[in-house]
Amino acid sequence: MTSPTPSDREKVVSKLPPWLRQELKIRTAQLRVDIQDAVHQGIAQWSALASAPSSVDTSGAESFSTWLPAGQWESFRADARDRGVSLIQGLAQAVSLWLEMNPAPTVQRPSVVRRIVVCNQKGGVGKTAITAGTGEALAEDPDSLHPVRVARQFAVPPAAGSGSSLDLEDLPGLGMRVLLVDFDPQGHLTKQLGQQPLPIGGDSLTCHMAGEAKGPLADLVVPIPDERFGDRLHLLPACTDAFLLDVRLSTVRAREASLERALTPLESDYDVVIIDCPPSLGLSMDAAIYYGRRRENEQPGASGALIVVQAEDSSADAYDLLTSQINDLRDDLSLDIDYLGLVVNLYDGRRGFIATSSLQAWMDIKDPRVVAVVPDLKEQREAVRVKQPLFVYAPKGDQAVAMRALAREIS
Ligand SMILES: Nc1ncnc2c1ncn2[C@@H]1O[C@H](COP(=O)(O)OP(=O)(O)OP(=O)(O)O)[C@@H](O)[C@H]1O
Ligand SMILES: [Mg+2]
Numbered sequence: 001m002t003s004p005t006p007s008d009r010e011k012v013v014s015k016l017p018p019w020l021r022q023e024l025k026i027r028t029a030q031l032r033v034d035i036q037d038a039v040h041q042g043i044a045q046w047s048a049l050a051s052a053p054s055s056v057d058t059s060g061a062e063s064f065s066t067w068l069p070a071g072q073w074e075s076f077r078a079d080a081r082d083r084g085v086s087l088i089q090g091l092a093q094a095v096s097l098w099l100e101m102n103p104a105p106t107v108q109r110p111s112v113v114r115r116i117v118v119c120n121q122k123g124g125v126g127k128t129a130i131t132a133g134t135g136e137a138l139a140e141d142p143d144s145l146h147p148v149r150v151a152r153q154f155a156v157p158p159a160a161g162s163g164s165s166l167d168l169e170d171l172p173g174l175g176m177r178v179l180l181v182d183f184d185p186q187g188h189l190t191k192q193l194g195q196q197p198l199p200i201g202g203d204s205l206t207c208h209m210a211g212e213a214k215g216p217l218a219d220l221v222v223p224i225p226d227e228r229f230g231d232r233l234h235l236l237p238a239c240t241d242a243f244l245l246d247v248r249l250s251t252v253r254a255r256e257a258s259l260e261r262a263l264t265p266l267e268s269d270y271d272v273v274i275i276d277c278p279p280s281l282g283l284s285m286d287a288a289i290y291y292g293r294r295r296e297n298e299q300p301g302a303s304g305a306l307i308v309v310q311a312e313d314s315s316a317d318a319y320d321l322l323t324s325q326i327n328d329l330r331d332d333l334s335l336d337i338d339y340l341g342l343v344v345n346l347y348d349g350r351r352g353f354i355a356t357s358s359l360q361a362w363m364d365i366k367d368p369r370v371v372a373v374v375p376d377l378k379e380q381r382e383a384v385r386v387k388q389p390l391f392v393y394a395p396k397g398d399q400a401v402a403m404r405a406l407a408r409e410i411s
Contacts, residue, residue, distance in 0.1 A: 140173030
């Protein structure tokens with residue numbers, strides 16, 4: 001973190017080994033502390049010790065500068081001399097001491113598993129891309145830093161390729177345990193993540209929802225392997241038998257609860273479950289919306305519907321149909337159903353008035369509010385083409401940067 005330098009500080013230039021500097025950068029970001037304050041505290045703690053702690057490997061130390069309260073560096077220099085250690089060694093010890101005394105925070109996990117239902121019966125608006133991107137952002141490694149679009153996230157992003165820069169901040173990953181559910185028989189999410197759909201005739205989510213399970217649902221879940229996700233990002237793959245889901249559900253008792261019944265045994269292993277809905281408004285959609293309803297003891301806005309739209313007129317008609325289905329379900333079954341927000345995807349301001357006026361119309365809705373405006377970005381299409389998770393294909397790209405902002409906006 002950086003903050004304006006107070007006038008009572010003086011600039012000091014010394015050296016730190018790169019690994020220690022990196023640890024300091026990550027830990028201060030995790031604790032949301034300024035680097036200069038951490039160094040200030042570390043030196044104060046080091047000077048207060050009865051004797052110098054064990055030495056630190058400072059080989060390869062590189063130039064490091066920071067700002068300290070006036071006079072602190074001078075007295076540190078004197079203490080180092082008295083202890084017979086070099087300034088570089090003393091500073092490395094002070095920083096190591098601060099790191100020891102300020103451990104990384106543990107990830108705050110929700111007490112009720114969060115359920116995010118990514119929906120819109122309009123096809124091709126980006127539901128699957130947003131499901132995958134949000135899940136990847138939520139599962140990212142909390143012990144390293146990743147670029148996030150900050151501050152201007154409500155502003156309309158510059159047109160792709162316009163060269164304008166966004167405000168970026170390096171932040172620790174969110175470290176959530178995430179289950180992505182491919183609830184669309186087309187299996188796009190499964191394929192995009194480089195996985196295979198489940199074979200027809202075997203066990204599947206459809207079988208579990210229809211009350212015809214052939215084994216534990218957990219046996220069907222696959223991890224999405226990558227160092228940045230650890231073992232936190234999992235997928236329940238699609239099976240083409242889901243094309244018949246509505247028919248198979250027609251004889252099931254309390255069928256709107258069928259997705260919840262199927263997924264409940266998995267929930268204790270996850271912090272967040274994200275449902276990638278098909279482009280339809282059938283019974284399966286009712287089951288997904290029911291699954292996202294607010295549970296007893298759950299904070300408003302922790303779970304609910306995340307609606308992906310585009311800045312064009314046909315999206316508005318689709319949106320009206322979707323919200324009326326959600327409202328009917330809410331009224332018929334007396335449910336609390338929250339909207340997590342609207343994602344305006346594939347935005348291209350170069351399309352002029354149609355794009356800008358439609359975007360304004362989405363913004364004017366207010367509830368649900370627009371939680372992200374995502375431009376039409378080539379790396380998203382490329383990641384799909386090469387069947388790699390976006391965050392593996394282009395972890396520093398604009399799309400990943402926007403997805404991290406979205407994940408934080410709805411957290
Ligand atoms: N922000 C984006 N920039 C560029 N391409 C995108 C973006 N979002 C989605 N796409 C691409 O647009 C296409 C449709 O996206 P996606 O499959 O996510 O939509 P969908 O709403 O899930 O579609 P369906 O209704 O068929 O399930 C995909 O090729 C995807 O990679
Ligand atoms: Mg899709």
